[in-house]
Amino acid sequence: MATTQSFFRIQTDANLQSMQVGSIMRKVKSRAWKKQRYFRLQDDCATIWYKSKKAGNAHSTCKLRWLWKPPLISISDVEAVREGHQSEVLLSIADEFPPDRCFTLVFRGRRGNLDLVAESAEEAQSWVKGMRKLIENLENMNERERLDQWISDWFKKADKNGDGRMNFKEVQDLLKMMNVDMNEHHALRLFTMADKSQSGTLEDDEFVLFYKMLTQREEVLRIFQDYSSDGQTLSCRDLEEFLREGQLKQDHVQQHSMELIEQYEPSDTAKMRQAMTIDGFQMYLLSPEGSIFNPAMLEQHQDMSQPLSHYFISSSHNTYLMGDQIRGHSSVEAYIRALKRGCRCVEVDCWDGPNGEPIVYHGHTFTSKILFKDVVTVVGNYSFKTSQYPVILSIENHCSVEQQRTMAQHLTRILGDKLLRNALEGKGSDLPSPEDLKGKILLKGKKIGGLERSLDGVVEDSLAAEVSDEDDAAEIEEENLHNDSIRRKPKKSKQGLSKELSDCVVYCKSVHFNSFKHSRIHSKFYEISSFAESKAKKHMKDAGAEFVHHNARQLTRIYPNGIRTDSSNFNPQEMWSAGCQIVALNFQTAGMEMDLNDGLFTQNGCCGYVLKPAFMRSVEKRFDPEHPEIRDGYRPVTLTIKVISGQQLPKVNLKEGSIVDPLVRVEIHGVPKDQARQETRHIDNNGFNPMWHETLTFTIHVPELALVRFVVEDYDKTTKNDFIGQYTLPFSCLQQGYRHIHLLSKDGTSIPPSSLFVHIRIKEGT
Structure with a gap:
């Protein structure tokens, strides 16, 4: 379409021109699977298609015949391009x-990456640079350009014969694809109105006009007219009134109204009059500034100079796994994905491997194995791409003393100065801060002695603790699994701990937990204990306030029970409510639990550290999550959410003619007293512009710990509702007023332009 074509004037780029001609490259899945494919960037610069190449049969000529295949790669699905041998697959063919000549396309979400080998280094560079340019341009799109791109995508889907026009039958098919169950007469009326050329088809601008009529937002127009003095525009004064009353904003509204007009109003005439049209108003509401997530909270804004124990830390369990913990694939890619999502604590399960090289996998299972040194290399390369704050390498050590020495050699040689080897000066009685430890990798594991003294040689198991805390709990749970054919019961190892590996541990010495009383008297600030989720829940139930107090001074790691063989997750909010910092989840498993984790750590610049509320950092006072009202500064709030409408919700059933029946559920996750959920009615057959206009009200006792999750589902009266989209954010990051919620997929990736339109009001008291 014309609007999209004008945006992609980057087509003059030599690399993109080369990509549009196309290239024969090898698609590589393994050392044995390397097949030629023809890849070409389409003219829209938004998609790449490829086809397979197969030799003809014995009776055909020597020419190669091309077989068309449907796969398309959308540029918007590609997150990054990695050059060289940066995947296990490409490393396996490094000798060839x-x-x-090698590069990897990294996709968003949990989709597998695409490894490619070009015919020449020049051709590989052309694709690498061209893809990066396309990704950069997509990331820099404003809301109008994103919408143009989305309209263009639908136009191409509906234009079955590819002639650049759409007849009415194609428009009807399009409406079904877009989740619209529209009366045929009404659809024909809009089609006729848009067909200015009276050709019986819609082209370029005519289709844009049709789309605008189709997407006219009556609910937004009504709000606009409520505040407009003349019914046509919002003057500066009108906009100020809207900001005060509609958006519940009190400060600097006059200056803000002028800034909004300058930034979002598309009409130069209106700008000169210092006014905003309905188009500008809608663009503002759909922008990041009109989002439910306060943009100021997306930036890094918290105090990062407090002890590590004062922060929630984004943490991963069994980080090496791409799938379940019985037969799943182990991969360094899993570490890359976790670290790029802002994860600051990754787990490495180490076992003796062949040729004296330690390996990483889920012991006594059928999960595949990777080399420890490859994991360390990836951690060194990717730890500080997303965040500069420290990464904790949580070691589950099952190796012999000899291979532990090899582990220490790899850690010191590969990580170099990034590995913290010595305590920081002036930090003799408290943990250092994230700011103090910027750019550093900390090892969590067993340690000989403490920071106060060091011992020589190898200490046997009485001091070294034969296995990690995680394994102690896992063995107990293993007895209840009754599944020896899948995972054989491990024998407890008797080896000691090498001094070389011990010396790599500074501030995260793993110790067995006895009791809160014992910890108060004997524990050192640099010691950390790990708990299985079930044990943690028991401590929370028996002594919640003691648990919070313990976590004000010392680090605690929580991990999923061993019986979660499918790598499912527990609810992390329960653990955060007890002040536990390192709440480790299976990042490879999508669901509500990871939504909460992503929601919490989206704030503060996605740096992987979120400062705990003040009442959870105090060593003088006690906070009991079971009784939140017994604390200084207790101020419950009332959250009122008016769910107004939805926009362009994705289809979940690809069956022809299927339209979703959406409902919205709002969930509050926090201390036990705050756990709540309410939902709207469902709307029959409308995923395009459903209207609810329903109000949901919640009382929140500890807003500092609460997360708000919006879930959209396709109602089904006979079976479980299908998931459509979700969005999760901390209560403290909510913006009041009329806001759009830009929905995310099950994988946590965006699904533009799907959104909800709501009004948020927060009032102190109940």
């Missing part, structure tokens, strides 16, 4: 193809 040099790194300058």
Whole structure:
């Protein structure tokens, strides 16, 4: 379409021109699976299609015949391009193809990456640079350009014969694809109105007009007219009134109204009059500034100079796994994905491997194995791409003393100065801060002695603790699994701990937990204990306030029960409510639990550290999550959410003619007293512009700990509702007023332009 074509004037770029001609490259899945494919960037610069190449049969000519295949790669699905041998697959063929011919397309979400080998280094560079340019341009799109791109995508889907026009039958098919169950007469009326050329088809601008009529937001127009003095525009004064009354904003509204007009109003004439049209108003409401998530809270804004124990830390369990913990695939890619999502604590399960090289996998299972040194290399390369704050390498050590020495050698050689080897000066009685430890990797594991003294040689198991805390709990749970054919019961190892590996542990010495009383008297600030989720829940139930107090001074790691063989997750909010910092989840498993984790750590610049509320950091006072009202500064709030409408919700059933029946559920996750959920009625057959206009009200006792999760589902009266989209954020990051919620997929990736339109009001008291 014309609007999209004008945006992609980057087509003049030489690399993109080369990509549009196309290239024969090898698609690589393994050392044995390397097949030629023809890849070409389409003219829209938004998609790449490829086809397979197969030799003809014995009776055909020597020419190669091309078989068309449907796969398309959308540029918007590609997160990054990695050059060289940066995947296990490409590393496995490093002896066949040099790194300058190899590259990897990294997809968003949990979709597998695409490893490619070009015919030459020059061709590889052309694709690498071209893809990066396309990704950069997509990331820099404003809301109007994103919408143009989305309209263009639908236009191409509906234009079955590819002639650049759409007849009415194609428009009807389009409406079904877009989740619209529209009366045929009404659809024909809009089609006729848009067909200015009276050709019986819609082209370029005519389709844009049709789309605008189709997407006219009556609920937004009504709000606009309520505040407009003349019914046509919002003057500066009108906009100020809207900001005060509609958006519940009190400060700097006059200056803000002028800034909004300058930034979002598309009409130069209106700008000159210092006014905003309905188009500008809608663009503002759909922008990041009109989002439910306060943009100021997305930036790094918290105090990062407090002890590590004062922060929630984004943490992963069994980080090496791409799938379940019985037969799942182990991969360094899993570490890359976790670290790029802002994860600051990753787990490494280490076992003796062949040729004296330690390996990483889920012991005594059928999960695949990777080399420890490859994991360390990836951690060194990717730890500080997303955040500069420290990464904790949580070691589950099952190796012999000899291979532990090899582990220590790899850690010191590969990580170099990034590995913290010595305590920081002036930090003799408290943990250092994230700011103090910027750019550093900390090892969590067993340690000989403490920071106060060091011992020589190898200490046997009485001092070294034969296995990690995680394994102690896992063995107990293993007895209840009754599944020896899948995971054989491990024998407890008797080896000691090498001094070399011990010396790599500074502030995260793993110790067995006895009791809160014992910890108060004997524990050192640099010691950390790990709990299975079930044990943690018991401590919370028996002594919640003691648990919070313990976590004000010392680090605690929580991990899923061993019986979660499918790598499912527990609700992390329960653990955060007790002040536990390192709440480790299976990042590879999508669901509500990871939504909460992503929601909490989206704030503060996605740096992986979120400062705990003041009442959870105090060593003088006690906070009991079971009785939140017994604390200084207790101020419950009332949250009122008016769910107004939805926009362009994705289809969940690809069956032809299927339209969703959406409902919205709002969940509050916090201390036990705050756990709540309410939902709207469902709307029959309308995923395009459903209207609810329903109000949901919640009382929240500890807003500092609460997360708000919006879930959209496709109602089904006979079976479980299908998931459509969700969005989760901390209560403290909510913006009041009329806000859009830009929905995310099950994988946590965006699904533009799907959104909800709501009004938020927060009032102190109940």
